[in-house]
Amino acid sequence: MGGKGGILALLALAPIIGVVVIVVVLFTIVTGAGDDDAAAATCGAVGTVSGTAVAVQKGTLPEQVGPYSGDQVKNAAAIISIGKQRGLTQHAQQTALMAAMTESTLRNLSGGDRDSAGLFQMRPSQGWGTQAQVTDITYAINLFYERLVKVPGWDTMAPGNAAQAVEGSAFPDAYATKSANAVEMMNALSGVTVSTVSQTNEGAACTAGAAAGAAAGGANTALAAGKQPATGPHAAQINRVIGFAKQQLGKDYVLGGAGPNVWDCSGLTKVAYAQIGISIDAGHSATTQWRNGVASGHMHPLSEAQPGDLIFWGGNDAWHVGISLGGDMMIAAPKPGDVVKIQKVWGTPNSQVWRPIDAL
The missing domain is CATH 1.10.530 (Lysozyme)
Structure with a gap:
């Protein structure tokens, strides 16, 4: 190339x-x-x-x-x-x-x-x-x-x-x-x-190998187990974002879907944050949302993910995004043939999450 x-x-x-x-x-x-x-x-x-x-x-x-x-x-x-x-x-x-x-x-x-x-x-x-x-x-x-x-x-x-x-x-x-x-x-x-299965942990947290990486002197970016409650001064807004996403549970994944009855990953995150007046993407793309997060300066380590944070996969050309429920759980529109659901954070996410609520 x-x-x-x-x-x-x-x-x-x-x-x-x-x-x-x-x-x-x-x-x-x-x-x-x-x-x-x-x-x-x-x-x-x-x-x-x-x-x-x-x-x-x-x-x-x-x-x-x-x-x-x-x-x-x-x-x-x-x-x-x-x-x-x-x-x-x-x-x-x-x-x-x-x-x-x-x-x-x-x-x-x-x-x-x-x-x-x-x-x-x-x-x-x-x-x-x-x-x-x-x-x-x-x-x-x-x-x-x-x-x-x-x-x-x-x-x-x-x-x-x-x-x-x-x-x-x-x-x-x-x-x-x-x-x-x-x-x-x-x-x-x-x-x-x-x-x-991803064969590199460069630039991302390898879920199964995080503890081993820490033992070898690397940063332990493993997520804590289970859901966590929203806290802090913007807990009410975070709960609105998550609450909207939960209302979509069971609705079909369709590539390009942005509601009201079908969703893809970035469509769900974009519209969920629009509920509290935060625009995370002028268009409709996980890649754009990741890059917007980096440009905003509101990125946090994956290991510190809080409810409402956006978790990405794919590096700077991110191809998937979900909404953290705290710990190792999230809500997302996963893939064709699936539905919006609550699931564990899988595989090898990017090593940072975007916290759009920091903009308030």
Whole structure:
């Protein structure tokens, strides 16, 4: 990204050899966004760049699809599953697959052209995140989709052109050559759902590993257990925010929903805070809300989260947000196919929360 090219030339020379073997993967995992028990997820070792962060939730994962095998197929399944979780179309999923097939042959590479790394060869120097983040498949896949949907008219572009609009490659025509491979992969994985576990705790609190991090000299950003009551001079306003959100419990998640009968994560938080006259977002985006919070100067450590605080996932390109109920509980509109609900804070949130009430 931003003048990439060397890695593509090298990968084009690599021989593609494989033997078709079908295996049944029979293990259950802690799913990501939306599951009440996701706080039990095990965080991987920092810097790990393997497919071990991908686990099968449903279906049978083939060992090989076309020229791709092993971790390549796992990573393709993660791209498809996260696309579905975000409520994105097969067009978006195909675009992401074609980008990763072209950039890394679906391998989570630790390096590449200049400082490019990861599935999509994202460049830290170009604002895509740290090296640890861009080689974290959960982060990288969500960030690719986040950037894709911001491209004007992406959904009417040919997938190769849409991939180029995100990637900015020196070889813009390369993505289209992977169209048939991407369709074959989508067909082969049509009955498979996988889950990913973040493999980096850089810039975020790794829920399961926070105590270990503190023991090693890092900051312990673990959340206290359970809900907590709102306190302080603005407790009444916080209770109004939370009370409004609770009135939406059980209503369906719909991407882009901002009430009154359907919600997505940022729609719920925006309208909840509008109840007390605080505008947290002129538009409608978790990314914008995170950046507005940082710009406001009203950020606090995750470990000090209070009722009403906004908890984010995805770093500076945040893709999910929920309203803290204090401790390790929150209320949120989690994902497509789910409903507004109270749940545990799961996975690896950003290391800071936004406290909009500080503006009063």
